[in-house]
Amino acid sequence: MERPAPDSPAVRHDLTDLDDAYSNAAHIPDGPGYPARWAARAAAFRAEHPPVELRYGDGARQVIDLFLPQGAPQGVMVFFHGGYWLAFGPRDWSHLAAGALAQGWAVAVPGYTLAPAARITGIVAEAAQATARVAAEVPGPVVLAGHSAGGHLVARLGCADMAAAMPGVGGRLRRIMPISPLADLRPLLRTSMNADLRLDAAEAAAQSPALCPAPEARVQIWVGADERPAFLDQARLLSEAWVAPLHLAPARHHFDVIDPLAEPDSRMVQILLG
Template identity: 60%
Template sequence: MDYDLAYANADFIPNATAYPPRWAREAEEFRAARKDHTRLGLSYGDTPREAFDLFLPDGDPRGLVVFVHGGYWLAFGREDWSGFAAGPVARGWAVAMPSYPLAPKARLRDITRAVARAVARAAREVEGPVVLAGHSAGGHLVARMNCSDALLPEVAARRLRRIVAISPLADLRPLTHTRMNADLRLDAAEAQAESPVLGTPRHEIATLVWVGAEERPAFLDQAIWLTEAWDEARLHIAPGRHHFDVLDPLKYAESPMVDALLAD
């Protein structure tokens, strides 16, 4: 099996290079439109990447969504994704979007713990239930928050209503066979320890695994593996969506994804 080909998303998405600039443009536009309801660069750690942006609704927040971005733990930051806060914010929820340390400077175990600190810190800013959403590598990271060894403080874990893992990487062992592992530096032990499917004791938080029907077979497999591994997980396969546009419904208040994210 060619693992590099199996996990190459952009090579199989028409006009894939147009997506990141569009995300960045929409993010800037959203921040400008919501500048009076936005708090940027709130720190949760000692490095510049350990910070989050907080987008507030017009009234008192009904709760908090924390969205964790993807990029194979190697790329992007919070400033690229602001536009995807639009749907939950329009429904009266606050949205926190953290950056986190990236590989190769950071190991995945350190990234996991950074996200746990980000969730805990953001939860101190907003009262009410907390929902986690993440895409791709971010889907892996929010799924890890269901695992007790991720070191999410119990005071934050008790407030978690739901995890929505969008196109997540749930078993990291295949990635040890890819060229990107030169930067990820996953060995067998860390790949197992950081894989949500591999039996780490869990908080048993309701989890929705959302994946596009047109994604690479490897990502459909990853979604299915997580659903099969966790009794608390349910699978949704979105018709006609690939790895990049699977996120688009987050921008729309009445979309099925936002409905599922914020359901009571």
């Protein structure tokens, strides 16, 4: 794949209908059934591992579920959920804390204000506030992981201009793992979801991690080999822009690519915490 020029209006893809290009559920067997299964797994995990609730602001969604291991944590993993900044909350994904928690790490799953109540610039600022709050609560190294829109958020937090918004994180940030990330937001200007996201050209460029210099922290980009071409392009673009390793997970699509986070011995967890 040829890398787009810096002023290219969008990530390259072969589809002209960008609503379809960025649609996942319609192209995954029983795609609409996944949210209910995620919620059930998350609820079962919380029943066995009740989290501590932290707040990082007064907003209804500015809450963090913090799962603590037995004994002193080796560090903290912060996981940001996806849903195109429009859907879901931290308690839909509690089960994804299982892998790191079993390895002796604390796991924080922040919520954030969803669009259209917030624009993406504001959501990025909330993600930074949440990360700083977690770092103040749990000592040791910090690793960031996020899926889809959450992959965008953790990548964006790695950009140099976000450092001042995350006091106490700094040199503690060991690794960033964007999973199926949205790295260039400019194509979303041509989707119907932008009626709620309210992106304009300037904000889309400013909030695109692929357009900022690579972070100092180690980066591992992860994407399912069976994902939509647009998401494969997004992951490759970020990998090329940051000269960061890209893992194509065999036989994984956009909805199951995150499952290994729940497995203590998975390659995903080992790389993230390593």
